[in-house]
Amino acid sequence: MENKMENSHEITSAELKQAKGRSLAQETWRRMLKNKGAVIGMIFMILLIIVALLAEFIYNYDTDIVAQSASSSFSAPSAAHIFGTDQFGRDIFARVLYGARYSLLIGCGSVAFGLLVGLLLGSLAGFYGGFIDNLVMRANDILYAIPNILIAVVIVSLLGTTPLSLLLALSISAASSFARIARAAVMQIRGQEYIESAYAMGLPTWKVILRHIIPNCLSPIIVQVTLAIGSNIIAASSLSFLGVGVAPPMPEWGAMLSDSRQYIRSAPWMCIFPGLAIVVTVLALNLMGDGLRDALDPKLKK
Amino acid sequence: MIPTILLTSLLIFWAMDLTGGDPVQTILPENATVEQQEALRESMGLNRPFFIRYFDYMLGIVTGDMGTSYVTKLDVFDTFMHRLPMTLALGGTALLISVIISIPLGIWTALNQNTWKDTLGMVLALFGVSMPNFWLGLMLMLLFSLQLHWLPSGGSGGIQYLVLPAMTVGLGLAALITRTTRSAMLDVIRQDYITTAKAKGASHHRVIYTHALRNAMIPIVTAVGMQFSLVMTGSALAETVFSWPGIGLLIVNSISKRDTPMVTGSIILCCILMALINLLTDIIYAYCDPRIKAQYSSKG
Numbered sequence: 073m074e075n076k077m078e079n080s081h082e083i084t085s086a087e088l089k090q091a092k093g094r095s096l097a098q099e100t101w102r103r104m105l106k107n108k109g110a111v112i113g114m115i116f117m118i119l120l121i122i123v124a125l126l127a128e129f130i131y132n133y134d135t136d137i138v139a140q141s142a143s144s145s146f147s148a149p150s151a152a153h154i155f156g157t158d159q160f161g162r163d164i165f166a167r168v169l170y171g172a173r174y175s176l177l178i179g180c181g182s183v184a185f186g187l188l189v190g191l192l193l194g195s196l197a198g199f200y201g202g203f204i205d206n207l208v209m210r211a212n213d214i215l216y217a218i219p220n221i222l223i224a225v226v227i228v229s230l231l232g233t234t235p236l237s238l239l240l241a242l243s244i245s246a247a248s249s250f251a252r253i254a255r256a257a258v259m260q261i262r263g264q265e266y267i268e269s270a271y272a273m274g275l276p277t278w279k280v281i282l283r284h285i286i287p288n289c290l291s292p293i294i295v296q297v298t299l300a301i302g303s304n305i306i307a308a309s310s311l312s313f314l315g316v317g318v319a320p321p322m323p324e325w326g327a328m329l330s331d332s333r334q335y336i337r338s339a340p341w342m343c344i345f346p347g348l349a350i351v352v353t354v355l356a357l358n359l360m361g362d363g364l365r366d367a368l369d370p371k372l373k374k
Numbered sequence: 375m376i377p378t379i380l381l382t383s384l385l386i387f388w389a390m391d392l393t394g395g396d397p398v399q400t401i402l403p404e405n406a407t408v409e410q411q412e413a414l415r416e417s418m419g420l421n422r423p424f425f426i427r428y429f430d431y432m433l434g435i436v437t438g439d440m441g442t443s444y445v446t447k448l449d450v451f452d453t454f455m456h457r458l459p460m461t462l463a464l465g466g467t468a469l470l471i472s473v474i475i476s477i478p479l480g481i482w483t484a485l486n487q488n489t490w491k492d493t494l495g496m497v498l499a500l501f502g503v504s505m506p507n508f509w510l511g512l513m514l515m516l517l518f519s520l521q522l523h524w525l526p527s528g529g530s531g532g533i534q535y536l537v538l539p540a541m542t543v544g545l546g547l548a549a550l551i552t553r554t555t556r557s558a559m560l561d562v563i564r565q566d567y568i569t570t571a572k573a574k575g576a577s578h579h580r581v582i583y584t585h586a587l588r589n590a591m592i593p594i595v596t597a598v599g600m601q602f603s604l605v606m607t608g609s610a611l612a613e614t615v616f617s618w619p620g621i622g623l624l625i626v627n628s629i630s631k632r633d634t635p636m637v638t639g640s641i642i643l644c645c646i647l648m649a650l651i652n653l654l655t656d657i658i659y660a661y662c663d664p665r666i667k668a669q670y671s672s673k674g
Contacts, residue, residue, distance in 0.1 A: 214381050225629050226389040306506045310611055313508050314626055329509060333615075340516050347509035354504035362500070 103367035110363020113356040120353060124172040131166050146339045156341040158331065160321075164342065167323035168349045174235050174324040175353065179305040181239045183297055186246025191293070193247070194254025195281055199262060208251060215248045224311050233319035238311060242304045253296055257289030291368040298361035302354040309350055325350050380432070383642050387428050390634040397444045397634060431635075435642070441635035445628070450639035454621065460530065461620035464539055464612070465605045469598070471544030472551055477594070479548075480555025481582065487560060495552065502549025507608045511542035511615040528617040539616040543608040547601055554597040558590035565589075591662040599655030 104110050141161040149156040155164035197208035215223075224241035231237035261267065262285070270280045309326025311317035318324035320331055325346040332342035397420065398411045415421055419430065434441060440450040483495035515538060519527035525537050562568065563586050571585045610622025617623070621640060628636040660667040 210377070210381075213378050214385065223389075226392060230392060302504065306504075309506050310508060313506075313611070314614060315630065326506075329506075329512070333512070336512065336516060337520055340520070343509070343512050343516070347506065347512065350509065351501070351505050354506075355500060358500055358504050 100364070100367045104363050107363040107366060109359040110367070113359030113363065116352070116356040117360065120172055120356070121176065123169055124176050127170045127173055131170055146335070148339075149341050155345040156339065158328075158339070158342050159335060164328075164345050167328060168325070168345055171323040171325045171328065171346065171349070172353070174318060174322065175305050175308065175350070178235055178239045178242065178308045178318075178324075179301040182242035182304050182308075183246050183300045185239070185243035186248075186300070187250050187293070187297060189243070190247040190250025190252075191254050191286070194251035195258045195286060195289075197251065198255035198258030199277075199281055199285065201259075205255070208255070212248045212251055215245065225316050228316050233317065235318050235322070235324070238308055238317045241311070242307055245307075246300055246304060249300065250293065250296065253292055254289065257292055258285055261285050261288050295361055295365040295368065298357055298364055302357035302361070305350060305354055305357075379642060379645050382645055383432065383435075383638060384428060386638050386641050387431065387634075388424070390632070390637055391424060397632070401444055431638070435639075440639040440642075443628075443633055443636045445631050445633045445636070450635050451643075453624070453636070454640050454643050457619060457621050457624050460618060461609055461613070461622060463536060464543065464609050464618060464620055467536055467540035468543035468547060468605060468608070471540055472547035473598070475544070476548040476551035477555050477587075480552045480594075481559055481587065483552070484556045484559035484563065485582070496556070499549045499552040499556075502545055503553070505546065507542060507546045508611040508615050510545060511539065511612050514538050514541055515615065528615075530617075530619055535616075535618070539609075539612040539618045542612040542615070543605060546608060547605065550601060551594065551597055555590065555594050558593040559586060562586045562590045588662065592659065595655060595658050595662060599651065599658075 104114075146159060147153055147157045147161075153163050153165065155168060157163055158167075193208050197205040223244055224238065227241040227244075228237045231240070258281075267280060267284060270284050275283070308317055309324070309329065312324050312326030313330045315330060318327050320327050328346040329343055332339070332346070335342055397418075398414050402411060402414060419427060422430075431441065438451075440454075442449055443453065446453070479495050479499070483492045486492045515527050518525045518538060526535055527538075529535055568581060568585055571581045576585070609618075609620060610626055612618065613620045613623040614626055621644065625637060625640050625644075628640065
């Protein structure tokens with residue numbers, strides 16, 4: 073006993089730090105910071121979120137975003153309007169900035185909602201198997217077969233062309249993909265010994281799922297979250313483009329593109345800039361997602 | 375597959391019922407009297423309860439009658455089959471373009487992993503994945519038809535009309551398949567049998583194409599097969615952008631016109647098409663992987 077005590081005195085603080093190591097989250101964060109693409113993506117997303125939050129204070133929705141002024145319609149990009157103006161003379165730069173709020177809100181909101189539902193159903197299906205599994209997976213197959221656009225049409229025509237109904241529509245397909253991933257991950261973990269020992273300790277099933285299973289299958293899910301936000305932003309804009317998403321005059325990027333189509337000959341800037349905004353945002357999210365995947369699973373990188 | 379189709383059709387039928395509006399107003403001229411409207415409703419059986427109408431509709435499908443469009447008065451099955459070759463041509467060309475670009479690019483980036491070539495390929499692919507398909511279509515249209523006047527900006531006709539929509543769908547798809555090919559190849563080229571093949575003195579070409587690619591094919595084929603639904607949605611968007619008269623445009627237009635029989639019928643036919651594509655993917659698996667083929671032949 074005394075011998076051990078003496079030994080512990082000899083350990084320097086640096087050694088102690090090394091011995092303690094880092095948590096998985098710290099380790100992931102450290103690896104992520106080494107990935108240039110992921111850092112660029114992260115910085116861009118932080119900036120975009122700040123812009124989206126501040127847009128309300130920079131621009132007045134009624135006078136700067138939707139107000140029409142025929143005198144300045146279809147001006148090409150210039151110092152006064154760096155992205156040009158649209159058919160109603162509205163400044164496209166302001167609308168693109170303001171539109172970030174809708175895209176981010178719909179992208180993140182639909183993923184969050186889908187994650188909640190998908191994680192719950194998927195982990196139940198993976199954990200219990202049998203009837204519940206069958207039920208969830210068949211429902212999933214059906215959702216898979218119905219085109220997103222139709223789900224969106226139903227929800228949008230029931231609730232109206234608002235960002236919220238688009239968010240709900242997209243969260244359904246997000247839920248189905250999260251359910252698949254969660255199910256696969258849970259099935260893999262279910263048989264592990266530490267789950268058996270958690271049971272042996274007398275934990276109730278819900279606690280085993282919540283405390284031991286879900287935390288252990290989080291990494292594929294976290295990666296999917298980042299990527300799903302990006303793909304839902306694209307899906308939202310596609311739906312608005314087809315006319316079943318957010319309705320004009322709201323400056324949603326897809327709705328702006330839908331508007332721009334008929335003026336593509338005379339005013340090409342109208343369809344260039346909102347599209348670029350989507351590309352850059354989704355690119356940033358994908359860079360983050362890829363970086364996160366590499367950071368969580370370093371085997372892939374080597 | 376059959377329960378899936380049954381449930382899918384029920385859901386779509388219900389959805390169209392909720393949102394369909396009144397088909398009678400679509401069909402009759404605007405000055406029709408209330409009595410005329412009511413008579414038509416009665417003769418079309420629209421006054422009956424929902425489940426009876428659904429049952430009647432499904433009975434029709436089983437006997438080969440998918441109903442007629444409210445808008446064009448044409449047979450749904452015939453219209454679909456008439457449009458199908460257009461979408462298959464678009465989807466097929468798009469798939470071809472994407473495979474021609476993505477598999478060599480995926481192999482090239484994997485073989486040059488962590489060099490500038492890899493980075494270049496991956497940045498391109500990442501751009502492709504991050505781009506909304508329809509916007510890519512608009513940009514291609516802007517460049518090739520409105521600026522350079524090389525290709526028509528929409529419609530159908532000769533092969534020149536197919537180029538831009540197929541590029542639109544194909545390039546987006548290529549980006550996805552490139553990523554899959556790269557990671558599948560990276561998994562495979564580290565295996566022992568590749569080292570063995572090299573040690574035996576097999577040429578670089580033989581090692582890559584016979585030993586490595588063949589084994590990397592399974593995830594690639596899965597990715598391509600899975601993307602088929604994406605090809606369909608992508609086609610719907612590309613068809614809208616370029617007014618290409620395929621199934622995608624048919625469904626999008628029918629939805630906006632609330633043409634219930636057309637929407638329901640087309641989507642059921644699409645489901646069947648998807649199932650056939652999945653079957654095709656499974657057959658290609660067997661072709662790629664002798665182990666899977668052996669499994670089938672041992673069963674008889």
